[in-house]
Amino acid sequence: MALVDADYRFRGIQVGDFGRTSDGGTYAGSDLGKGMETKTLHVPTSTSLPDAAHLGEMPFVMVGDAAFPLKPYLMRPYPGKNLTPQKRIFNYRLSRARMVVENAFGILASRWRIFHRRINLHPKNVDTLVVAGCILHNFLLGPTENQSWLDEEEQPGTRMAPVRNMGGNRASREASDVREAFCTYFNSEGSVTWQDSMV
Template sequence: MVPVSRRRTLALVLLLEGLQKRGRGRRSRLWVHPFNQQRRQQGDFYHLVAELRLDSQRHHQYFRMSAEQMDELLSLIGPEVTTQRTNYRAAIEPKQRLAVALRYMASGDSLASLAYSYRLGCTTVRNSVHMVCAAIEKIMMERFLPRPTRDTWEEVADGFWKKWNFPNCLGAIDGKHVTIQAPPLTGSQYFNSIVLLALVDSNYRFRVIQVGDFGRTSDGGAYAGSALGRGMETQTLDVPPSASLPGAAHLGDVPHVMVGDAAFPLKPYLMRPYPSLNLTRQKRIFNNRLSRARMVVEDAFGILSSRWRVLHRRINLHPQNVDTLVLAACILHNFLLSPRETVRLLEEAEQQGKKLSPVRNMGGNRASREACNVREIFSTYFNSPQGSVPWQDRTV
């Protein structure tokens, strides 16, 4: 029989050996894989990306932005994606983290594919995407996707009247699915997607977005639970007061409204089309005028997904990180928006025939008399000498 003291000594020796092995295991995981040690000699960042800066067209195709825009972006978020060098490996410089994240968003390539081409660990690539998207949200949100003010709403309304012939309009609203790899044990709540709800101005700029609702949520459900929906209902969003329509003071003051499709409820501040059965000519003209203004949000989604093609893929990130990625994509959309590129991206989206899938329509709603009256006033106005436009008769 082994004495007690001997058993204690043996146990202590085994414990120390185990701790040493664990320590060696931890240190081994910090080593850089021999394949990735060739990063400077073989990695895309030090060769392909450097060459692309000499060719503006290919640089834009690869990153979906110019080298100058990329430099400006780096100047904004660089400090947020800077990490410290350790005793075991050199830190990944912010410019390389940004390149990896933008290429992931622009191409939709897998994280593993980017890890091989950039000679980085897959975890490093994943962390770079997370860091860059989080930095864009933190640093750029207030500047490129700020909370609307009274002046903002008035600017948007002026744009919709001048460009799309729809007065008193606060924006076009719609929801789209972003396909994800649903986490385990989440049942059917995600339906393998999350919902991006957006309000867009006359120039395809996102003014309000919400991302993260489960894929099973309808447009109307996502809107009702959003800060936008609650704020419009409680009148806490600093929306301009009701005003007369241009040249039609005799119709009285009319609320400022958003325009949406049949998936949204009819509210005094949210216009949807008339149901498409047995419509009069006047109602068909209203529907066409509303549809023309509402298509701005469809086009904005087309531009967004044409630039950031990861939105066409099943995104294999945790839903919370997908939310941040989509939000970052919308902020970058506003950051990069320009009239010339808007036309090109719209043409590209049309040629590809790829769009973000719409959120399912869960049916109509019981509208209030006030909401129906507001829609009737708009309908009357669009069919009056003050509100009609030459092209509308050709659309019915």
């Protein structure tokens, strides 16, 4: 599991958990999850979104899929199929943001083909290999290098499998309000010209 920034760099990784552990459980038990919950990480302070001061100050957030809980600092899609057009646009925009994470893993795997197959090493050595790969990935990722690796990663059949759903995940009112504010923003001042044709 990883936290990736907008430049495809790994900012936090959690290795060593086995597949039987749910993704939400892995996150909750990680240093990142604990630090976000206890507010002990150095997260930038809330700020207004561009041209949307009327929405108030918004927290910096991470994006996840349905396997993760909705938190004021962790956005997940609206559940269900019969969503309003505004909620579908929010889900689309969140999905586009999550693609950065998938692309970062694709770039990592494109650089080191060992990640394309089963790794026959002791689990502890696999953990070390993954951490080393992420560190080297960050080191080698230069500002002009992103596009060529992205082009290679985007080939058919190279996308990562979706994370499985954990279930319900009841959210706090504060978390729901933050998601609603982002939904409003993505459907007004923060809209992009092509989003309506994508949902």
